Amino acid sequence: MLLYSNSYYFLMYLHLVTVVPCIFLGAYLLFFRKGNALHKVLGKIYMLMMLITAIVSLFLPALVGLRQFLNHFGWIHLFSLLTLYSIPTAFTAIRRGNVRKHKIKMVMLYVGAIMIAGGFTLSFLVGICMVCFLDNYIITRFRESGIKNIDLFQKRIHV
Template sequence: MYRELMYLHLATVLPCVVLGALLFAMHKGTRVHRRLGAVYMVLMLITASLTLIMPAMVGPRLFNHFGFIHLFSFLTIYTVPTSFFAIRRGDVREHQIGMIMLYCGAIVIAGGFTLMPGRYLHGLILG
């Protein structure tokens, strides 16, 4: 079961790596930006939800399940809707800050943690 969840997680997060970078690089506010942004936000929420089901395998755990890595899941579940509603009410700055925090925290930092020794991706990629 864990392996299947991990593959689902990878299937939702890997497109976000590319989409997020693309969204940062493209002109803001266009129809394409809004549509790709919506896909990005939905995929990030799915990713965060999946990770909450997956137990931490490295480091200390709370309730024998949650690890420090799960903090990024909660960051995502908070940041996606607040950033969405910020842009809906015209608060571009709050939206930008939220999206930068989300990408840096949930993609770059959490993604970096997946390459630590003892993690599945570390063994898969760095063998």
């Protein structure tokens, strides 16, 4: 049974495919030698993937937290705006030779868009998985114990 349209699932997987490599790329770029050719190439890939992630996330409705604006956008979308602001300004800063500004923007981006937003989303999804597991566990135990009308019990849990 589909809970959302196929376009939602496509956007969700596209979002995941572009953001998950950024977790590792961003960490590598932050912690290892900077300024060499590898850093520059990986940095451009990282920036491009983060831009795609931010744009795609704007089309995904807020399922984490409350939907605040137009029944679509939530507080989590502020991290998309942070990304759409940070990437061009960080790129412009490094092109002009302002390494300090570039560094601040990229650290801000990694901490805000990947660690905070990603951590918040991941903890929300883990919570949903735990509730689903416990719900199925309880229902299975009641069936094993011989309760005939499990549907009434399910309705009480979900109401």
